[in-house]
Amino acid sequence: MTGPSPLPAAGRHAGPVAHPLVAIDTATRRACIAIGDGLGAPLAMRTWHAGYRHGEELLAALDDLLRDSGVGLGDLGGVVAGTGPGAFTGLRVGLATAKGLAYGLGIPIVGVPSTEGLAAASVEAGNHGDEPLDLAVLLPAGPHDRYLARYRRSDGRARTWEDALGHGPELVPGGEPIEPRVAGAVLVAIDLPSAPGISGEAVAAGARAQAGRGAALLDAGRAALDRGHADDVAVLVPAYVTLPRGITAPAGTIEWSRDPR
Amino acid sequence: MGDPATGLILAVETSCDETAVAVVEQGRRIRASVVASQVTMHASTGGIVPEVAARAHLRWIVPVFEEARAAAGIDNWSTIEAVAVTNGPGLAGSLLVGINFAKTLAYVHRRPLVPVNHLEGHIYAAWLLDPDDPERPAPPFPLVALVVSGGHTFLVEMRDHLQYRFLGQTVDDAAGEAFDKVGRLLGLPYPGGPAIMKAAAGARRHDIEFPRAWMGESYDFSFSGLKTAARRAIEARRGGEALDPESVAELAYGFQESVVDVLATKTGLAAERSGARAIVLGGGVAANAVLRARVAERAAALGIPLIVPRPALCTDNAAMVGAAGFFRARAGTRASLDLDARPSLPLVP
């Protein structure tokens, strides 16, 4: 595959590229890697129950998948990273790996909300026809709370999803019923068991979404790159819905020191 | 393609709250060392918030890496012998960022990946030379190393590279942690170490005595009893009022003396008994001038050198990981693609 290559200049620009893309999403307990051809069609995909072992398993799984698909590292033309929200450990592993790939190979990176990929995948696999559609994606936020994202597609054939909340995903505290918040939408429950307000259908939709999310992320990433949009690999971070516990405002800056002297 | 024996190690360290990348040559000469410190962000909360630290690592890892790469003038990976990364001990969420970033870069550029124990890094900081430093001999073996910081306090004997005989460690708080807690009780800013040292220097009377936890014949340390004694003394002195600056200075002096006395005495004793040819001091608390002076006295009495890296190399940095990583790389230590964070990784398995 690739020999020693020059280190990339930071912040490569996006642009139409015909090279294969790799998509990584680790926001849920099922990790997902997908490799798509130059047009965005999936060549190889793997989803597996990573639990909390993303750190051990992700890069080895990527290596296997590249080998199986016959795609060399040097062939890759971009990285699509699921940005959550979701499990912090998984997202840290996924984003650190995605950044390492994009920075190391000098290729563009596109962050796509994991919930958007899940929403899109739930429909692709769920066969809702061409009608307008409201979706509510629900997934765990820590041991007790849940993240809720809502997406709307007004034209059944459109591939783009509108954020129906207008401000991205939000946190639903553990004790709070979800029914009023998801009224009128098709519920997609990720990593959540059947419970009051969560039907077996919602759980099944969640399973379909997890299985198909790699293709959906590749699709979204390809569309972004075709529009000339990529994220800055230096600044891309997961979608955090809440501030860390004990922090009330994102105050303070990071002090830089360049050493030696 | 064989591994090039260029001696150049690219090192990544994210075990706590500093995002650090360095390039080090032959385990000694610093080519570049960049640290993004989160100190200012944590100052308002009086300590490290793990979730804040982990988020900041992910935000700063690429710019810090790029800065170090550019400063070292590395533009071709074929000159890099190995990528070294701290895999523990430390905060799980923080370690993960550096490990997975370094692992992916090593994978992409087909370079060996070398795991480094953070504690070992603190010891190997003693090997480092700044770009403009004259050559000087490497620390001689056998040696005794005392590592003291906000997270660790331990004493170890080294008879050769990467060979550690653990002598003792704190059974409760790390020394730096005790400085932080007592600093807070005294109404001093975080971090407590430098604030207490500064306050203590202003003391005019030196008659407040705090207890020393000698822990019998062992080389172990304990600072929780001292912390309790300090709290009682502070409350007694205060009597419901705010402490006056002179009391703060005297209490700070008494507390610092107690910590430094135990650390220096045990280190000197260990060096004497093991026939050490040098004493190495590392970790953030090694920046404390009183501790340095007191351990230096012990070393001088034994006729051996005390080696203390400059303060910026005593606190967490990646150059120390690059130094240890070089000797690990040459000893054949390798990690595979499944390298994961080991938050409680011991120095000696």
Ligand SMILES: [Zn+2]
């Ligand atoms: Zn440290």
